[in-house]
């Protein structure tokens with residue numbers, strides 16, 4: 432339990448640390464990886480390079496510090512991060528290492544402004560925050576291990592099928608190498624894939640949503656090949672999976688994780704909206720609803736650049752044909768000539784509120800959406816403008832979580 436004085440020191444220094452947040456976490460990572468290069472096997476190097484992880488960690492530490500006397504207020508955020516940590520294999524013994532280097536980085540960046548009292552207070556506060564994470568993650572590891580078919584850490588799976596779903600998205604179907612049962616998962620959850628790319632010094636871990644329902648005899652992920660663009664190099668792992676991993680090869684994966692999941696107790700209509708590869712958790716939700724809740728009204732909306740980049744289209748249309756409560760709508764930013772001739776072609780341009788109002792049959796529904804950040808922001812703002820209550824909006828970021 433922190434003393435009142437410690438809490439005061441923490442709260443009064445949060446704004447100062449926020450100003451230097453990114454400098455502190457950047458310094459922190461330099462120190463951490465110099466002292467513990469083995470941790471480069473866990474952290475996503477691309478996120479590090481883009482500074483995304485620095486921002487995510489800084490935000491989380493300051494948010495936690497601000498609520499240090501009421502950590503239960505930010506429990507949902509802690510749980511979401513803990514899911515990610517569990518799927519990556521973060522262990523209790525990593526926390527003191529991170530704490531030591533975080534404090535050293537604060538001291539380094541703040542210089543004389545970091546008094547003994549301030550450092551002492553942050554050391555104590557970090558301990559409280561770390562204990563909260565360690566406790567929640569221990570429960571998650573236990574649950575992953577004891578669940579039927581479950582496991583903690585990484586387990587080898589064999590690729591049994593590889594299917595090209597669009598010009599850039601390919602699905603990998605996988606079953607456990609040991610022939611054992613598959614752990615059930617909630618639609619919307621993801622797995623971590625751990626690969627050693629030949630020629631690379633460190634392992635690389637990436638998260639991919641499971642893109643089919645949990646009742647199948649396989650796990651399926653549908654991976655977008657991230658080619659290089661002007662300000663971003665090609666995605667090493669996605670290109671490796673697309674180009675080097677074939678049927679019969681082994682992939683090391685974590686048990687399913689994540690709290691962006693479909694509420695299956697909710698019987699209201701549901702609207703699933705996705706942009707680009709953000710459709711993967713949505714298709715898992717759709718396929719689950721089609722089997723488990725065929726009476727529930729489902730509207731599936733997908734935005735893609737054009738039909739050539741539209742993955743899993745045929746599958747969604749087939750599910751819809753078999754279920755009269757399900758409707759689907761496509762929106763292409765720049766449709767090809769071929770797209771325009773398709774009878775099911777629905778909208779050109781971007782999804783906007785006017786169009787949503789014409790395709791969503793019942794406004795009082797649960798809304799789930801996933802896609803690139805600008806897309807999510809547009810959907811989020813449009814739905815709020817329409818008057819949908821914030822608690823009916825459910826969304827997930829790919830990569831480090833942010834805010835809309």
Ligand code: HEM
Pocket residue numbers: 470473474475476478479484487488491492495511512515516519521522525526529560561564830831832
């Ligand atoms: C991811 C916070 C401790 C390893 C994250 C994220 C946050 C965060 C906010 C981003 C979550 C997301 O992607 O949505 C924290 C806090 C910690 C802590 C507040 C301490 C109290 C640790 C420790 C380790 C660790 C001890 C292990 C050495 C990671 C890794 C990721 C991550 C590998 C994924 C980031 C990536 O590679 O892109 N953490 N973390 N974290 N954390 Fe932590």
